[in-house]
Amino acid sequence: MDKGNHQQSDSVSMNEQPNLQQFVSELNSYSREEGDTPPAVRGAEAPIGHVLEIAGSGSRVVLDARRLMELQGNEDPALSMSGQVGSQVKMPVGNSWLIANVRTMRAFEGTTVLAHVDFLGEGKRDSSGGMSSFKRGVTRFPIPGCEVHPVTTPDLQSVFAADNRPHIEIGTVYPTDDIRGALYVDPMLGKHFAVLGSTGTGKSTSVSLILHRICEASPEGHIVMIDPHGEYSAAFKGFGEIFNVDNLQLPYWLMNFEEHCEVMLTSSGKDRQRDEDILAKCLLEARTRNKMAAEFGKVTVDSPIPYLLTDLNQIIVNEMGKLDRAGDAAPYQRLKNKLDELRTDPRFSFMFSGMMVSDTMGKFLAKMFRLPAEGRPISIVDVSGVPSEVTSTVVSVLARMVFDYAIWSRTEAQRPMLLVCEEAHRYVPKDESGGGQAVRRILERIAKEGRKYGVSLGLITQRPSDLAEGVLSQCGTIISMRLNNERDQDVVRAAMPEGARGFLDAIPALRNRECIASGEGVNIPIRVTFDTLEAEKRPASSDPSFAEMWKQTGDEEGIISRTVRRWRGHGK
Numbered sequence: 001m002d003k004g005n006h007q008q009s010d011s012v013s014m015n016e017q018p019n020l021q022q023f024v025s026e027l028n029s030y031s032r033e034e035g036d037t038p039p040a041v042r043g044a045e046a047p048i049g050h051v052l053e054i055a056g057s058g059s060r061v062v063l064d065a066r067r068l069m070e071l072q073g074n075e076d077p078a079l080s081m082s083g084q085v086g087s088q089v090k091m092p093v094g095n096s097w098l099i100a101n102v103r104t105m106r107a108f109e110g111t112t113v114l115a116h117v118d119f120l121g122e123g124k125r126d127s128s129g130g131m132s133s134f135k136r137g138v139t140r141f142p143i144p145g146c147e148v149h150p151v152t153t154p155d156l157q158s159v160f161a162a163d164n165r166p167h168i169e170i171g172t173v174y175p176t177d178d179i180r181g182a183l184y185v186d187p188m189l190g191k192h193f194a195v196l197g198s199t200g201t202g203k204s205t206s207v208s209l210i211l212h213r214i215c216e217a218s219p220e221g222h223i224v225m226i227d228p229h230g231e232y233s234a235a236f237k238g239f240g241e242i243f244n245v246d247n248l249q250l251p252y253w254l255m256n257f258e259e260h261c262e263v264m265l266t267s268s269g270k271d272r273q274r275d276e277d278i279l280a281k282c283l284l285e286a287r288t289r290n291k292m293a294a295e296f297g298k299v300t301v302d303s304p305i306p307y308l309l310t311d312l313n314q315i316i317v318n319e320m321g322k323l324d325r326a327g328d329a330a331p332y333q334r335l336k337n338k339l340d341e342l343r344t345d346p347r348f349s350f351m352f353s354g355m356m357v358s359d360t361m362g363k364f365l366a367k368m369f370r371l372p373a374e375g376r377p378i379s380i381v382d383v384s385g386v387p388s389e390v391t392s393t394v395v396s397v398l399a400r401m402v403f404d405y406a407i408w409s410r411t412e413a414q415r416p417m418l419l420v421c422e423e424a425h426r427y428v429p430k431d432e433s434g435g436g437q438a439v440r441r442i443l444e445r446i447a448k449e450g451r452k453y454g455v456s457l458g459l460i461t462q463r464p465s466d467l468a469e470g471v472l473s474q475c476g477t478i479i480s481m482r483l484n485n486e487r488d489q490d491v492v493r494a495a496m497p498e499g500a501r502g503f504l505d506a507i508p509a510l511r512n513r514e515c516i517a518s519g520e521g522v523n524i525p526i527r528v529t530f531d532t533l534e535a536e537k538r539p540a541s542s543d544p545s546f547a548e549m550w551k552q553t554g555d556e557e558g559i560i561s562r563t564v565r566r567w568r569g570h571g572k
Contacts, residue, residue, distance in 0.1 A: 048063050049063035050062055050144075050148060054142065058117055060115070063105075063113040064111060065113050068084075068113070071150060077176055077177070078150070078151050078152050082150035086505075087101075088100065088101055088155075089102060090148075090155065091142045093140045094140060095125050096139075096140065097124075097155070099159060101118045101503070104116045120136065121524055122134070122138060130158075160173050160181065162182035163523075165185075166186060166217065168214060170213060171513075173527065181517065183210070187477070188520060190520075191477065191520045192447060192451070192457045192477070193478070193519075193521060194461070194464075194472055194475040196464050196478065196480045197483065198488075200512070202513040203462065205513070205539060207232075208232065208236075212537050215378055222369050222371065222377060222415055223420065224381065224418070225378060225381065226395050226399075226420065226422060228383055228391075229384055231541040235537050236380050240376050240378035243379060244384075244385055248381070249350065249364070251360060251361070252309070256302040258437075258441075262393050262436065263390055266334055271331065282319060284301045286307040286315055288305075290305050290306055307357070308357050309342075309352065313340075347387045348387065348390065350386070368398070371415065381398060392427065392436030393436070393438065396439035398419075400438075402417050403450065406455045410453065414454050416454035416456065417456070419446065419458070420457075425463045425467050428467055428468045429467070430468050430469060444470075464495075472492075477518070477519040481515045482509075482510040492504070492507065496518050503525050506527065514527065514529050
């Protein structure tokens, strides 16, 4: 609901004044009748307001500000929060309690408050007034005049308690300090998830906590995480496999034709199309020179058949020698020069090493996808040391290998996989004009089709507004931490389900390590304070203290010497 509609829904027209005045009068009358009852006795049994108007997904209610003030001093934290934005209220409908979330509040007349609430679900009402068996969704709606009651901590325990489905606990539900917030593993992974939050909100630590909980619950799982800053290696050392430019050994021949073009072609416009045609012809011939090609019959430029870089180079030279005019050799020379650069530049040795021509595809998939996991189900791929020219291509190859493996292993025992992309807006940007379109296309395809083949996508980003349109909407579970940018908030507002709209105004005000979780992975939208993660499981993402660090001195000469050596040796 946009802001205009939002304001309109809370306004009161002249035609509604008599109706609203009647409710206000009833509230005042009720308060006078109960005025001699001590607040502590009245507690949760007495209503705090009445329903004014009903809509399909929510309602407007009138609340008595005096009752809300009385409850603020209650020992029960749920009762003390009654009526506040982001809290819950309940309404009796037959033998059920209907639970709603308070979205907005505004003063109306005297001690009357007009509030907009969103329906969350309903639970059974027992003879003592308690609630059990809460379920999301509404089967029966209240009618105008229905009482509105505050919820108690036992009510919230019934609402938020995890059922018997596999789940992970990540923290405590606001405003309580003992009700556990849970994410259901299968719905969350089966329909993708996103973790959003501005820099400095504790996003990386929270992601580490979620992944650690998943690994603990499924030690034989299969998780691949793309880590662009090298933050998560520290968090999973000893709990998973860590890959970087020193041990990644990504065979260049695993690239498909589109990825070859991104790495090997330097031209644009009309020249690029001609260069693509030449590369396609030469690459296909290089692949078919492998005796393996005869075994599999039809081979294409996309087939992951090993080939020698020297063969590709020789084929390019041979084709160039067949030309009638020297001027026609420019595309071949461009391609040859780039190939020479990839072969000789040590920055690319993790991918374009001469040692990668043997058929290592099976071993590479086994170690990268943790098949078998042997109690270490996660692979952290640190791409911070990968040259920026090929970073998107490396991510594209890894993501495509996850998806293609899932497709081609459909007749085997299924091994679902989770692909987690930190800084997702880098790889699936809203702007389609830049480079690195291969990774964009494969991640968009996984978002749309991955769940059919057992591939889950986890997107982590601080700038959801920079993500390609439609990708975030493919995520069934959204875990939003504090977002300071209004454009980012608007994107999250559009992606969140209707029942979570009442939490949106709280997103800019969330504390560090707090989130709003909504969608398939939770029973109803919840505000959660994340657990404190053990020190050895935290990522290396804490910001340095300028005030403290600038007090330290000594061994500057040694620091510079060692830094320059690593710089020149590319991390050695």
